[in-house]
Structure formats: structure tokens, C-alpha cells
Amino acid sequence: MRQVGTAMKFSSIKTMPRNVVRDTMKSIERNNLMSAASVLSVIAALIILGIFLILTINVQEVTKDVESKLELKIFLQSDFTDTQKETIEQALEKSDLIENVTFESAEEALEKFTVSLEDYAPLLSGYNSENNPMPASFVVRVTDPEDMDEVQTLAMSFEGEGVEYVRYGQEYVEALVSFNKFTNTLSIVVLVVLSMISIFIIYNTIKLTVFARRREIGIMKYVGATNAYIRAPFILEGTLLGLMGAIVAFLIIRITYYYILGLVGGNLFLPVDASLASPDAVMGQLIFFFLLYGGFIGAVGSVFAIRKFLDV
Amino acid sequence: MIEFKNVTKGYDKNKSDALKNVSLFIDKGEFVFLVGRSGAGKSTFIKLLLREIEATEGSVYINNFNVSKLSKKEIPFLRRKMGIVFQDFRLLENKSVYENVAYAMEIIGKSEKQIQKRVPLALDMVGLSHRMNHYPHELSGGEQQRVVIARAIINNPSILICDEPTGNLDPETSYEIISILEEINRRGTTVVVVTHDREIVDTMKKRVLTLEDGILKVDDATGRYGYEV
Ligand SMILES: Nc1ncnc2c1ncn2[C@@H]1O[C@H](COP(=O)(O)OP(=O)(O)O)[C@@H](O)[C@H]1O
Numbered sequence: 016m017r018q019v020g021t022a023m024k025f026s027s028i029k030t031m032p033r034n035v036v037r038d039t040m041k042s043i044e045r046n047n048l049m050s051a052a053s054v055l056s057v058i059a060a061l062i063i064l065g066i067f068l069i070l071t072i073n074v075q076e077v078t079k080d081v082e083s084k085l086e087l088k089i090f091l092q093s094d095f096t097d098t099q100k101e102t103i104e105q106a107l108e109k110s111d112l113i114e115n116v117t118f119e120s121a122e123e124a125l126e127k128f129t130v131s132l133e134d135y136a137p138l139l140s141g142y143n144s145e146n147n148p149m150p151a152s153f154v155v156r157v158t159d160p161e162d163m164d165e166v167q168t169l170a171m172s173f174e175g176e177g178v179e180y181v182r183y184g185q186e187y188v189e190a191l192v193s194f195n196k197f198t199n200t201l202s203i204v205v206l207v208v209l210s211m212i213s214i215f216i217i218y219n220t221i222k223l224t225v226f227a228r229r230r231e232i233g234i235m236k237y238v239g240a241t242n243a244y245i246r247a248p249f250i251l252e253g254t255l256l257g258l259m260g261a262i263v264a265f266l267i268i269r270i271t272y273y274y275i276l277g278l279v280g281g282n283l284f285l286p287v288d289a290s291l292a293s294p295d296a297v298m299g300q301l302i303f304f305f306l307l308y309g310g311f312i313g314a315v316g317s318v319f320a321i322r323k324f325l326d327v
Numbered sequence: 328m329i330e331f332k333n334v335t336k337g338y339d340k341n342k343s344d345a346l347k348n349v350s351l352f353i354d355k356g357e358f359v360f361l362v363g364r365s366g367a368g369k370s371t372f373i374k375l376l377l378r379e380i381e382a383t384e385g386s387v388y389i390n391n392f393n394v395s396k397l398s399k400k401e402i403p404f405l406r407r408k409m410g411i412v413f414q415d416f417r418l419l420e421n422k423s424v425y426e427n428v429a430y431a432m433e434i435i436g437k438s439e440k441q442i443q444k445r446v447p448l449a450l451d452m453v454g455l456s457h458r459m460n461h462y463p464h465e466l467s468g469g470e471q472q473r474v475v476i477a478r479a480i481i482n483n484p485s486i487l488i489c490d491e492p493t494g495n496l497d498p499e500t501s502y503e504i505i506s507i508l509e510e511i512n513r514r515g516t517t518v519v520v521v522t523h524d525r526e527i528v529d530t531m532k533k534r535v536l537t538l539e540d541g542i543l544k545v546d547d548a549t550g551r552y553g554y555e556v
């Protein structure tokens with residue numbers, strides 16, 4: 016019996032799609048009201064999720080952009096000694112928080128300043144190495160902008176021993192980091208809550224489907240259908256409902272997003288020079304996530320329903 | 328081949344067992360009636376064969392396999408060895424006669440070609456070729472039962488089990504159904520028929536097993552109804 020069983024199992028998997036797809040389509044049709052409710056719930060969930068996802072992607076992009084431009088400047092006292100400079104440099108280089116450190120001498124600072132103020136160069140021509148008003152500094156890039164504070168503390172421990180003061184866009188970094196955290200957390204909360212709602216609605220749809228087809232299921236069992244064969248159409252049905260919702264939600268979001276981008280015309284009202292993520296890249300991520308999510312939600316909902324209502 | 332070895336089945340601790348220490352042997356190719364009053368344990372007997380339920384004690388063998396020892400995954404393959412016919416037909420209303428029979432082949436993964444070849448043969452065997460494209464509600468009870476029989480034998484089971492197959496049919500139709508079952512048996516399939524129909528049992532002169540309150544009371548090879556009404 017075992018041997019025969021394996022051979023039959025194999026052939027039943029081979030020809031399964033034909034019947035399963037047909038029965039699934041019939042079932043979605045028959046349950047059209049609940050099916051529509053399921054798809055709508057997935058659409059609603061995904062539109063809300065999509066808004067958060069787009070927000071998160073863009074906030075992350077802006078944060079990354081700003082982060083990459085962020086530096087911390089440690090200005091040295093005008094009378095720092097070589098020993099002091101070396102001690103500070105070593106301390107900075109030893110720290111894990113710091114990606115790289117470059118030293119900028121007073122001469123270099125003056126030169127840079129002169130270049131950046133090209134039009135006024137003649138005004139600055141009176142300054143030379145003798146009366147250079149610019150301080151020397153260490154320019155530090157940190158690995159993680161959240162660590163700016165700590166690096167500042169580290170640098171300030173040398174205050175009066177070579178270090179004059181430390182500067183970075185402190186308030187701005189803090190605001191950005193906490194906003195980024197906030198959108199991430201919010202997205203996850205929204206994701207979990209909406210997922211549960213969608214799974215529950217799909218669960219109920221599939222429950223109805225199982226109920227509507229219980230006679231058929233009984234007959235299938237007597238004729239020797241395997242459990243996998245009996246379950247397949249229900250899981251397929253749930254997954255399809257989820258995918259349909261995903262596609263519709265994506266189209267709605269895509270149209271709306273490009274429309275809004277067109278309205279604001281790239282003007283982001285951001286206080287910094289940073290750009291949004293490329294809309295095409297955002298949409299690429301979105302459709303990928305939506306399909307995955309829609310299919311997953313649908314499958315999970317049906318698996319729960321089958322476990323509870325299909326005694327196989 | 329069906330064998331029960333000291334099978335006891337109790338559903339409820341507070342009630343007496345539905346089957347009590349039943350032992351019996353039905354050989355390959357036999358035609359057997361199973362009779363007994365309502366509640367005697369006939370359906371329990373069938374459910375044990377199909378492994379819908381498990382024996383409380385003892386073992387059930389089908390074609391030398393201990394049914395009680397099958398894993399859940401193997402049960403479908405056990406059922407493919409058996410055809411089953413119910414009193415209440417259990418046809419799918421939204422499928423035609425042809426589709427109802429074909430369905431049993433689809434489920435176990437037969438190819439469209441095999442289905443197209445075998446379904447008409449099975450319908451011919453039960454005398455329903457001309458009704459192939461009709462739907463169950465367009466058929467008489469006897470015709471519906473023929474469809475069920477065609478579906479039950481479509482995958483060439485070695486055992487055909489019928490739970491009151493004539494229970495809803497008039498005497499004449501009942502005889503037609505029984506003679507179809509006889510023909511199936513003649514081609515080598517073991518047939519077990521649960522019935523209340525005393526006349527049919529007496530006429531057929533087949534082996535009769537009689538259950539009374541879960542006890543196998545009579546095992547009569549010459550075919551007499553084993554209890555008085
Ligand atoms: N699922 C069940 N739960 C509890 N008791 C049951 C169940 N099925 C049958 N029984 C009891 O077992 C006995 C035998 O029932 P059954 O096998 O259906 O008899 P028959 O088919 O001969 O009428 C009866 O007393 C019945 O009440």
C-alpha cells in the first residue's frame with residue numbers, strides 16, 4: 016500500500032493545478048460578497064501601509080543623505096602643542112564610533128575659506144601664516160549619527176588641553192534621528208494591527224468557503240483525496256484574494272503618489288539640502304512588498320481557517 | 328480481504344460499546360450482507376473499515392494491512408482501495424453525472440485521457456450512458472444511486488462498501504441496484520452490503536453477517552436473514 020501510495024501521490028500533484036484552479040475560481044465567484052470584502056480589506060490595509068512605507072522609505076533616504084553630509088568639527092586652541100594634537104588624534108582614532116578623522120591645519124582652513132569666498136579673495140589677501148585667524152581642526156565622520164553626542168563628549172574631555180570647542184548640527188541630527196525612529200516604530204505598529212485585521216477577514220472568508228464546500232470535502236475524503244489536495248484550493252483562494260488586494264492597492268498608491276509629486280514639483284519644504292528617494296525605486300520596493308504581503312496575509316488567513324474548520 | 332480480530336468500539340464510556348469483541352473474515356471476491364437493527368453497529372463497522380474512527384480494542388485488517396496502524400497521511404491511500412456507496416447518494420449537485428464520476432479520478436490525479444476513457448465505461452456498466460450530461464436533480468433515486476456506484480468503482484477498488492444502498496429506493500429499483508452490485512462482484516471486487524431489506528437478503532442467498540447490539544450473532548454462509556423482525 017505504501018508503494019502504491021507514493022506513486023499516486025506523485026501523479027496527483029502533477030495534475031492538481033488544473034482542478035484546483037478551476038475549483039478555486041468557482042469558489043471565489045460563489046462567495047463573491049465575502050471575497051470582495053476580503054480584497055477590500057487587503058486594499059485598505061495596504062493603502063494605509065503603503066503610505067507609511069513611502070514615508071519610511073523617504074525619511075530613511077533623507078536621513079541617510081543628511082547623515083552622509085554630517086561632520087563633527089573639533090576646533091583646536093590657537094596655541095595647541097604637537098603632543099596635545101597627537102594625544103587627541105590617537106584618542107579619536109582608537110574610538111569605534113568614528114569612521115575617519117582628518118586634520119585640517121590653520122593654513123588649510125584659511126585656504127579653503129579663501130577659495131569658498133572667491134569673490135572676496137582680495138579682502139582676505141592680507142592674512143598669512145603670521146596672522147591667520149582660522150583655527151586648526153579635526154574633521155570627524157562618525158559611523159552612526161546617533162553617536163555624535165558621545166563623540167562630542169570624548170572631544171570635550173580635551174577641552175583646554177588643545178581643544179577649544181566642538182561643533183555639529185546637534186539639534187538637527189537629534190530631530191532627524193528621533194523622527195526616523197518614530198516613523199519606523201509607527202510603521203511596524205500599523206503593519207501588525209492592519210495585518211491582524213486583514214488576516215481575520217480572510218480567515219472568515221475561507222471559513223465560509225470551507226463551510227459552503229463541506230459536502231464536497233466529505234466526498235473528497237471518501238474517494239481518497241489527500242489532505243494536501245483538499246487544502247490546496249483554500250490556500251490558493253486566500254492567497255489569490257490577498258494578491259488581488261495587493262495589486263489594486265498598488266495601482267491606487269502609484270497613481271496618487273506620482274500625482275502628488277507632480278503637484279509639489281520636487282519642492283519638499285525641507286530645511287536641508289536633501290533629496291527624496293527616487294519615485295521609481297520606491298514603487299519597485301512597494302510592489303515587491305505588497306505582493307509578498309498580500310500573498311502572505313491570504314495564505315496565513317486560509318491556513319488558520321482550514322486548521323480550525325477542515326478536519327483534515 | 329477484510330479481517331476483524333476481537334474488535335471492540337466504544338464511543339462513550341457511560342454507554343455500552345457499539346461493537347463488542349467482533350471477529351470475522353471476509354475473503355477477496357466475496358459478496359456479504361451485513362444486517363441488524365438500527366443501532367446494532369453496522370455503520371460503526373463501516374467507519375472502522377474506512378478508518379473514520381479507530382477501534383478501542385482489537386485490530387482491523389484490509390488486504391493484510393493493519394488499518395489501525397496507518398498514519399493520518401496514509402488514510403487517503405487506504406480509501407482508494409475501497410469504493411463507498413451511501414444511502415443518501417452524496418452527489419455533487421453542481422456537477423453533471425459525467426463530472427461527478429470523473430471527479431473521483433481527478434482527485435487522485437488521473438490524466439484527462441484516462442478519465443475520458445474510463446468514465447463512459449463505468450457509466451455503461453451501471454446503465455447510465457444516456458444520462459451522462461444530466462445533473463443529479465434531473466435523475467430518479469435509482470439513477471442517482473447508479474451514479475454513486477459508478478463513482479465508487481471508477482478507481483478499481485478491491486472492496487466495495489455499501490451502507491443501505493437501497494434504503495431510499497422502491498423494491499424494483501432495489502433489485503436493479505443489487506444486480507449491478509452482483510455484477511461488480513462477479514468481476515472480482517469484494518462487496519459488503521449493509522441492508523435492512525430482508526427480501527433481498529433472502530433472495531440473494533449470499534453470506535449474511537448479523538449484528539445485535541454490537542455482537543456478531545450469526546454468520547450464515549447460506550444466506551438467511553439472521554434475526555426476526
Ligand atoms: N459518533 C457517535 N458518538 C456516540 N455514539 C455513537 C456514535 N455513532 C454511533 N453511536 C452509537 O453506537 C451505536 C451503533 O451505532 P451505528 O453503528 O450507527 O448503528 P447502525 O448503523 O447499525 O444503526 C448506537 O448505539 C449509536 O447510538
Ligand SMILES: [Mg+2]
Pocket residue numbers: 369370
Ligand atoms: Mg447506520
